[in-house]
Amino acid sequence: MSRITITVNGQSLVGNTHQPLLEQLEQAGMQPEFQCRNGVCGACRCRLDKGQVTQEDAMAYLAAGEILTCSSVPKDDVSLAFDYQFSFIAKKPRTSDSGSAALFLPAYVCFSLFSTELLLNLINWQI
Numbered sequence: 001m002s003r004i005t006i007t008v009n010g011q012s013l014v015g016n017t018h019q020p021l022l023e024q025l026e027q028a029g030m031q032p033e034f035q036c037r038n039g040v041c042g043a044c045r046c047r048l049d050k051g052q053v054t055q056e057d058a059m060a061y062l063a064a065g066e067i068l069t070c071s072s073v074p075k076d077d078v079s080l081a082f083d084y085q086f087s088f089i090a091k092k093p094r095t096s097d098s099g100s101a102a103l104f105l106p107a108y109v110c111f112s113l114f115s116t117e118l119l120l121n122l123i124n125w126q127i
């Protein structure tokens with residue numbers, strides 16, 4: 001795997017040479033258009049301004065200089081141009097599962113103590 005630069009509508013991100021461009025753009029928080037994800041619909045079409053890609057077989061119509069991001073894997077640094085502005089989503093930082101365990105344990109202890117006290121009160125009340 002090689003690290004490359006993917007430039008999209010003037011913005012750069014670090015990419016690789018083993019994933020389709022659509023996946024890499026999404027992982028970077030971009031939301032380009034897509035529908036089928038397998039080269040049929042053409043919704044993910046963009047212009048390849050610089051660089052080379054390996055384009056898998058596709059059924060969608062492509063004009064000269066266009067590629068399908070869902071089925072194109074970059075060979076080296078690439079520059080892409082979409083004819084629309086897509087939105088970006090904020091990437092959430094990954095958290096470990098220890099956070100949920102840290103919340104679960106105190107909740108479990110509180111519930112257990114409350115249940116025990118409730119049971120003892122019921123026993124005392126019946127005596």
Ligand code: FES
Pocket residue numbers: 033034035036037038039040041042043044045060068069070071
């Ligand atoms: S998403 Fe349909 S061709 Fe790429």
